Amino acid sequence: MIKNIVNLGDAAIYCDFGNEVNKITNSKVIQYFKTLKTKNVNGITNMSPSYNKLIITFDLNETNFDKLKEDLLNLEFKDQIANDSNKIEIPLCCDDEYSLDIQRLETKLKITKNEILKVFLDKTYFCYMTGFVAGMPFLGDLEKTIMLDRLETPRVTVPKGSVGLTEQFCNVYTFESPGGWNIIGNTPIEIFNHKNPDQPNLISPGDEVTFYKINKKDFIKFYDK
């Protein structure tokens, strides 16, 4: 399943599942990650699944690259896709004050705001991974008509709750942070809830996500709840 295993520094293993970024490759990464979590392999301290890679950090006091690589190669994995994904609906307010980069999108994509939103809202997105900042979901794939590169100069601060587009992906900024994605709106719901230690992320890898439009009145109501 893994195409190549190399070291990343002296305390991490870098597993490459192939160059292609698609659901099939990503599902293999997620499946491998989920299975490995149940296996209690000695020394593992963290795992970072992404589109087509899995990075595993380990405690150099307990194991090392050669030993852990051998442990991984000796493990048995069922090559099947897990089917425990959730369907999640995210409210999104796209009023101009939240739709920070809509003009950039309109100009570069040469279509109107309404068309952009229609294309965006009509599709169900697959969560490839979460991370960067806590809970941020990387969702794909966008329709070709609304794909655009990230900003030439990233924003120093992107407001919490912002929903942004870049290339074939969209995501939600779970905290105020720097960032260069094209912001089309803002969601009032908490995507990362640190008070829930069992499942702080609303969206997990493998989940299916849709967005629905709300107006500013409803947006404010969410905050009053």
Place this chain on the structure above:
Amino acid sequence: MINDYFSVIRGGLNSTFQDNGRKYFYHIGLPFSGVMDKRNFEIANKIVNNKKNDPMIEFAFQGPALKFFGSKRYMVVTGDVNFKIIKKSNIENHGKCYQTFEINDGDIIDIISTNKSVYGYLSINGGFKLNKIWGSYSTTVRARVGPNEGNKITNGQKLILNNSNELVKRSLNFINSKIEFIRVLAGTNFNYFSEQSKNDFFSREFLVSKLTDRMGMRLEGVKLKNLKKTNIKSEGLVKGTIQVPADGNPIILLSDHGTIGGYPKFGVVISADYGRLVQLPPGSKIKFKEIQLKDAENLYKLYNMETHNILSKIL
């Protein structure tokens, strides 16, 4: 019974509770965090007779000023730190690192600054009364996760203490060693860069820039030329990763780093050198040396043996 506590007169620039770091949350976007300089952390716990991984205050540059309410305790400061103890009688004593000092009701400890270094550690016999969050006492301010509601220590708050352990006077004769080279293993995108840039990186000096914090250390110097592509598909990161964005200036990721990123990975700082790397303040000159994995593993063993030796010299 009311616990002993500190009242925070001044929080300092970046004072947080930290322990050995938080495991198993990379996949949701939470880095390890934890103490930056593990050796000084372990020394501090041993000197005040606490357990190896008990949480303490880590501060950067200017530390906190704390007023103590309670009965006699021993405290310690580790690192290269300028601090004073202001007794209730208003007599001021200059503090000395790596030895227990006594603190009584109404005394103030004022951590003025670190000297030619970044991080220092403040610990007290018995330790701070904190809640473990997700298996750790480490604070990740950016995600608001950790004790103290995931926040920095701020003016006016109370820091409650656990009951005292046995009070033992201890000290250590120790000077933090300077490091000549930071040793690096080639990263997964090392070959994206020109031969000239690889040579430059391991022969020229770099400067630690002001844009340096617990998340990362930005370097200035010769720009590294990427011949292949300046963006990769976003993937996981580890602490110590040297990533190079399109502008050619390397960034070394530190303990609070973002967990996923799309800049090429030029190299990774070896585990044995991490604790000394992070102590280099902005303006420091820094040189790198390429080594191989087996050497890095051996250097880590050596580093641990050294730490063990240092700890055994605490009397």
